Amino acid sequence: MNALALATRGLDKSFGSLVVAKDIELKLPQGERYALIGPNGAGKTTLINLMTGMLKPDRGHIFLGEKDITALKPEERVKCGLVRTFQINTLFPHLSALEAVTLTVCERRGYARSWWRKLPAYGDAVEEAHAILVSLRLAASCYRPTRELAYGQQRLLEIALALATKPKVLLLDEPAAGVPQGESAELFSVISDLSRDIAVLFIEHDMNVVFRFAHRIIVMVGGRILVEGTPREIAADVRVRDVYLGGTRHG
Amino acid sequence: MTPFTLSEPQRHLEAQIRWQPVELAFWLATLLPFVFAPNYLVLASQIAITALFALSLDLILGYAGIVSLGHAAYFGFGSYTAGLIAKWGWGEPLTGLAAAAVAAGVLGYATSFIIARFRHLALIMITLGLGLLLAEAANSAGWLTGGADGLQGVRMWKLFGAFQFDLYGTTAYTYSLTILFLAFLLARRLINSPFGLALRGIRENAVRMPAIGAPSPAHIRKIYTIAAVMAGVAGGLLAQTTETVSLETLGFARSADVLVILILGGAGRLYGGLVGAIIYMVARDQFSGINPQYWYFWIGTLLIAVVLFLPNGVLGGLTRLMRLVRSAA
Ligand SMILES: Nc1ncnc2c1ncn2[C@@H]1O[C@H](COP(=O)(O)OP(=O)(O)O)[C@@H](O)[C@H]1O
Numbered sequence: 206m207n208a209l210a211l212a213t214r215g216l217d218k219s220f221g222s223l224v225v226a227k228d229i230e231l232k233l234p235q236g237e238r239y240a241l242i243g244p245n246g247a248g249k250t251t252l253i254n255l256m257t258g259m260l261k262p263d264r265g266h267i268f269l270g271e272k273d274i275t276a277l278k279p280e281e282r283v284k285c286g287l288v289r290t291f292q293i294n295t296l297f298p299h300l301s302a303l304e305a306v307t308l309t310v311c312e313r314r315g316y317a318r319s320w321w322r323k324l325p326a327y328g329d330a331v332e333e334a335h336a337i338l339v340s341l342r343l344a345a346s347c348y349r350p351t352r353e354l355a356y357g358q359q360r361l362l363e364i365a366l367a368l369a370t371k372p373k374v375l376l377l378d379e380p381a382a383g384v385p386q387g388e389s390a391e392l393f394s395v396i397s398d399l400s401r402d403i404a405v406l407f408i409e410h411d412m413n414v415v416f417r418f419a420h421r422i423i424v425m426v427g428g429r430i431l432v433e434g435t436p437r438e439i440a441a442d443v444r445v446r447d448v449y450l451g452g453t454r455h456g
Numbered sequence: 457m458t459p460f461t462l463s464e465p466q467r468h469l470e471a472q473i474r475w476q477p478v479e480l481a482f483w484l485a486t487l488l489p490f491v492f493a494p495n496y497l498v499l500a501s502q503i504a505i506t507a508l509f510a511l512s513l514d515l516i517l518g519y520a521g522i523v524s525l526g527h528a529a530y531f532g533f534g535s536y537t538a539g540l541i542a543k544w545g546w547g548e549p550l551t552g553l554a555a556a557a558v559a560a561g562v563l564g565y566a567t568s569f570i571i572a573r574f575r576h577l578a579l580i581m582i583t584l585g586l587g588l589l590l591a592e593a594a595n596s597a598g599w600l601t602g603g604a605d606g607l608q609g610v611r612m613w614k615l616f617g618a619f620q621f622d623l624y625g626t627t628a629y630t631y632s633l634t635i636l637f638l639a640f641l642l643a644r645r646l647i648n649s650p651f652g653l654a655l656r657g658i659r660e661n662a663v664r665m666p667a668i669g670a671p672s673p674a675h676i677r678k679i680y681t682i683a684a685v686m687a688g689v690a691g692g693l694l695a696q697t698t699e700t701v702s703l704e705t706l707g708f709a710r711s712a713d714v715l716v717i718l719i720l721g722g723a724g725r726l727y728g729g730l731v732g733a734i735i736y737m738v739a740r741d742q743f744s745g746i747n748p749q750y751w752y753f754w755i756g757t758l759l760i761a762v763v764l765f766l767p768n769g770v771l772g773g774l775t776r777l778m779r780l781v782r783s784a785a
């Protein structure tokens with residue numbers, strides 16, 4: 206196994222009496238693609254919130270590579286190379302796609318503090334942002350305000366913003382949520398084409414997609430990791446089948 | 457990088473921030489009062505000062521989405537600073553204005569640490585509280601501020617040692633307009649910079665900002681301080697051109713008025729505060745002659761009408777009209 210890109214140790218989180226994370230030990234090796242699956246309300250999004258610092262864990266630690274990032278703010282974790290996308294579009298409605306991605310690049314390159322030179326003068330940042338949009342096939346509509354983009358394009362822009370931070374670890378929260386099944390394969394082909402320097406953990410409900418694109422699968426139920434294994438192991442696992450066929454609908 | 461080597465995306469961004477003919481026309485029109493309304497230069501000067509104040513609010517509200525109900529705190533602080541320095545015997549306008557800028561900036565920087573932690577309703581309450589606090593402090597410190605009687609004995613020297621602040625307001629309007637224009641150039645630069653883009657990011661989606669690695673609180677502290685400086689300069693101008701300072705410069709009514717002015721003109725479009733100040737101040741001047749007690753009745757009606765029918769203010773409405781005309785042609 207490669208060195209770990211991201212790991213958690215003994216992560217706990219409750220909302221009042223509702224336990225949403227219990228003793229989470231997650232290990233994501235460098236360059237791998239892992240899927241995180243589980244029924245609705247299992248705590249998958251919460252786990253991403255904990256790892257990216259949007260929520261504070263009650264207990265436990267988060268490591269990015271060797272570094273303990275538990276005490277870092279969300280933006281500091283991004284600077285270290287840990288980035289996420291959102292299950293529900295969390296974009297900049299009145300900024301064009303180009304502006305939004307350029308903003309992200311400017312923040313990474315440390316330009317966003319400078320207020321004297323005009324934005325277009327930062328040619329390297331604008332070019333880099335444009336190149337990302339081209340690679341995600343968003344170039345044609347990159348000058349339009351985000352809110353005018355088609356839904357599928359907005360899902361791609363979610364990923365473009367994350368990529369513009371040059372992440373080492375990319376956490377994708379249901380990147381294809383709300384996208385018609387035909388288009389979701391296309392979206393995942395974009396993800397599987399990503400550089401192998403990036404470790405990816407994605408949440409997804411469509412099992413065909415999961416089995417096709419994930420090297421390993423982590424199954425979460427009721428705030429706990431039930432089992433982790435290769436797609437073949439997970440497909441054969443009785444407990445997983447119980448969860449998915451035992452009346453709890455996944456959605 | 458020279459314009460000849462701009463790439464396609466760069467040219468697109470450049471086109472968005474280029475000076476428009478209508479902007480040049482606007483600034484040329486600000487000179488018209490000298491020719492056509494020489495009796496109204498005192499009013500024109502007050503409009504320029506209010507416009508500067510509204511511009512400073514636009515930087516935080518229109519661009520970074522920070523709602524403030526206490527922005528007069530910085531205006532009034534600048535006003536008293538400039539007024540007191542002149543009263544104590546140093547009546548040189550430009551250094552007095554610089555002192556007002558520094559004082560308001562220090563106050564702005566100090567309070568920005570609280571401001572940067574909150575949003576929405578909490579922010580409104582905190583800015584309101586800060587404004588009331590300062591107004592009450594000024595009221596209690598009558599020995600310093602003159603209390604309800606206002607600060608008396610402010611005597612300004614000639615501008616550049618040559619231009620007296622006269623009764624007709626010629627010097628006052630020239631002075632206020634020049635400062636407004638310089639501040640506008642600065643604001644325009646700032647808005648079109650990477651920092652300005654980050655501010656729009658905060659306004660558009662404060663939740664996403666940390667997730668793209670952006671330190672929003674640091675950005676907010678910076679723009680809040682800059683806006684406070686600008687508000688302090690506006691307040692300083694008022695003290696210097698009217699040679700008095702009243703508690704009203706710090707009051708809640710002034711904070712509310714400037715908010716109304718900005719929303720009336722259109723927030724987040726740089727000229728909104730300027731256009732709003734012209735409409736508001738001219739209308740008040742006209743109506744107050746007829747029936748002053750109805751002023752807020754009309755302003756209330758106007759405000760409701762604007763929010764209902766022109767949600768992006770007068771400027772937003774004009775922009776939409778221009779687009780309609782263009783697409784029809
Ligand atoms: N901020 C919150 N406060 C209280 N409960 C929450 C909060 N966020 C999520 N929950 C609850 O935690 C559980 C897990 O939610 P979530 O992590 O979104 O699940 P998943 O992404 O696996 O569908 C759900 O029962 C949800 O209602």
Ligand SMILES: [Mg+2]
Pocket residue numbers: 249250251292
């Ligand atoms: Mg979820």
